[in-house]
Amino acid sequence: MRWVLIGASTIAAQYMIPALRAHGGEIITVVSGSWGRGADFAVKHGITRPGTDVQEAVSDADVDAVYISTTNEKHLPQALAAIAAGKHVLCEKPLAMSVADAASMVRAAEQKGVVFATNHHLRCSGSHRAVRQLVRDGRIGRVLSLRLHHAVHLPANLQGWRINSPAEGGGVIPDITVHDADVARFLLDEDPKSVVAQMTSSGLGQGVEDSAMSVWAMPSGTMVMSHESFTHPFAGSGLEVHGTEGSIFARNVMTQNPIGEIELVTAAGRERVGYEPYDLYGEAVRCFHEAAAGRGEPAATGWDGVKSLAVALAVREAAATGARVDVHYGDVK
Template sequence: MIRFGIIGTNWITDQFIEAAREVEGFALAAVYSRTEERAKEFAAKHGIPLTFTDLEEMAASTEVDAVYIASPTSFHEVQAVACMRAGKHVLCEKPAASNSHELQAMIDAARENEVVFLEAMKSSFLPGFQAVMDALPSLGTIRRYTASYCQYSSRYDAYRRGEILNAFKPEFSNGALMDLGVYCIYPLIMLFGAPESVMASGTLLSTGVDGQGSIIARYKEMEATVTYSKISNSSVPAEIQGEEGTMTIDSINLPRKINIRYRDGRVEEISAPEEGAVMSYETRAFLDLIANGKRESDLNSHANSLAVMSLLDEARRQQGIVFPADMKTNSG
């Protein structure tokens, strides 16, 4: 059994715990929160035996083998590095860090301490994405990738009333690109590697984070277009266009219904729904890495995470999106 400590007491963590309990080898041991009241409340809700309000104490605990981090992105590096230096494996929510400098520090800590570090981009491990990867060669030479993730945020209603919640605060390294755009970019990098050039534009809110945006990524033989938003909705599916056929994916963040339309008129369905909770797949992959003595995933590899983060950095640079975490990096 791998005994988990939890950092982050929100709805994402609730979903993770529910899903992870489906996976053999998962055990829930501890939760960390900045306040004792919140730690005890969350522990009682999920039947967690240990609570901590000191991160270093949880990292040092002999009752904890691994840590799941779902705190705001701006806290990921400090929390992950502290846990890995104490010998804990880390499963960290996407995006894994605020910028490439932070992510590299996390990867370095994992390698130096010989522990697993995995970015929890859940879609990579789903059967639907595996079906996409398996069927990609049947499309012939790929010419275009389009993906969209536009989901109106319930917290935007508060923003419009003048109340700024964490989802729109740059000090937490948030915004549409980091929260939603990354779901479009991660599969792009996994399938086609890093682009040769990027053009990005977006709508900045008064707080300095983006409400929506778009990216055009150019490759030698293809082009990719990504759109994302937290201030409007879209139901447009993703497409991968090849010279021999076009693949349609219902949702790039949760690929379930997938069809290929070939030039000769044939239509092939390659849908692959999940068996069990969505987040159970990433948990199983994480536990398998530990069990097999591997330090990183072949799918959500350190190199893929770095390539994604590099693209995010460049897109933010072009749009003028600056996080306090970037200033810390620039000052050393």
């Protein structure tokens, strides 16, 4: 499959380019808002054609698919341009700045008959899939609660707009809470119905929140506690799923790399749970290529991206108002 990269981003450089090439993808063009940045990126990563014109790049007849990793406010017009040109699209989260805009992208892709996917990498990890299987197999009985610990330290090279630009979609909620929303949906197979939350700026945020805590109510009665931050260098990450017959402790698994440990605790004792430590982004690309070939769905669909955004926006509204907020999914499938 032949790809255009829209965004000369760190995630493209560190994760997506190796994943695309490992699964037979050929990168035709990289588009950047800065010609110099795009040209330097192209040379560094062996891409022959840098550019600054999105429309020109997505109109190329040699291109099959587009990967979008620009700042959040640009996703909507860039995705719609690619879809209109008949290209499959893999878009970074959050898909857009509003649920309505995100849903419009997915509907446009459906009408055009192209694949549209969200790059939610965590559901592609062997660790998260192992936890999900334990839950589905009833190993911990009825699920009572899920705790998500995703408080990290944002590296200096990634700070920029993420800590100071509301207009570009900055803040820890659109950056990390949206991932945790997808994790909860993936592990529990249900959608949060309401949230309560608080947010603050605890050292990095300049006009946006850099830390948030929230509690989500699920239709089944399961409670979800979620903690995200840009300011915690030593907290580690992980998740815990607690049920009537046992608990699952997954440590250091809220990461872009295939690391971490899983332990199942029941009346029978403690059990180390193994999993396949494959590349998360490689798995996302593999599933996307299969979907584009008409074999199944991508790992995270466009509608998955719409729903995770809806939860994140509800968390931000709840934190801003101090009130419980229902999650509004619109007419999402």
